[in-house]
Amino acid sequence: MRRTDRLFDLILVLRDGRLHRAEDLAESQGVSVRTIYRDMDILQQSGVPVAGERGLGYIMTAPITLPPLNLTLTELEALHLGMAVVGEAADEELQDAARTLSAKIDAVLPEDRSATPSSWGFAIYPFADAAGGFRFMPAIRKSIRAHQKLRVTYANVTGELSERTIRPLQMEYWGRVWTTTCWCELRANFRVLRIDRIRALKPLAELFVEEQGKSLADYVQSKKP
Structure with a gap:
């Protein structure tokens, strides 16, 4: 188990x-x-x-309990956004509640992921940082569904910027940090980009089709031991 x-x-x-x-x-x-x-x-x-x-x-000792909930990624995105707002703008008591609620959600998220969500916890990446990428998430979601390429300006861990064209394949939630798995044409390889590090994003007119070696299934296969 x-x-x-x-x-x-x-x-x-x-x-x-x-x-x-x-x-x-x-x-x-x-x-x-x-x-x-x-x-x-x-x-x-x-x-x-x-x-x-x-x-x-x-x-x-809790006086209130809730039944189990099955959330879609979009619902989780909405919940995350709400916690981000409360965590930054509310009074101290509600800020603490947002933190404990986020911890409870993290505790029951699936563990079978290709990265370690605990390394991206609240103390390192507060809500304000994660919220920085929320404005790009609708465009990324739409492009995943439409198989539409995106032009993004991305900041690495040192803040250095790069311009790259990507084929977005999926979005994932890692405990207050959202990422997009994509095929990066600049690196000619798969990349997992933190959405809060995207500084600019532009949908391109060019669409993409699944190609051998560049699909989500190929990415998943590449991560198997």
């Missing part, structure tokens, strides 16, 4: 409001007690209202 699935199962168990021993939780999940201790630390750090400590047991 993946860690995210186990964390969700633990939340379902704890939401009954009763005290649960780590030993019992470990037995029900088929893992070690040490793993349960780590899981509880992750839930608490993510803002899930779990009280307790090692040797005593754990209990969930």
Whole structure:
């Protein structure tokens, strides 16, 4: 069982409001007690209202719980934008709530990705930075659907700018950072560009068709061990 699935199962168990021993939780999940201790630390750090400590047991104290939700990437984009606005413009209490909500979402995102989302966490990339690329996301989404090339001005990690023509293939969410996987004609290879580092974007009249070695399926295949 993946860690995210186990964390969700633990939340379902704890939401009954009763005290649960780590030993019992470990037995029900088929893992070690040490793993349960780590899981509880992750839930608490993510803002899930779990009280307790090692040797005593754990209990969930939240007065409100929500059923599981299946979100589309567009819905996740809207939620992300809302958290970005609140995280930058609201009062201190709501800013803290935006941070804990974002952490809860990150805790249950799928783990089977080609990069490590934890390395792009809130402390390193605050909402304001990620929000910088939101204005380009509708055009990227539209171009993915239409197979339309884009001309982008992109800043690397040092701030150096480059002009490149890309074939956008998909957008992905990595915990407050959105990226677009594309075929970059400048590099003649696949690239994963952080959308918040795009400084300018222009849809081109030129469309593209899937070519062997340049498709999303080819990119996915290239990442397999």
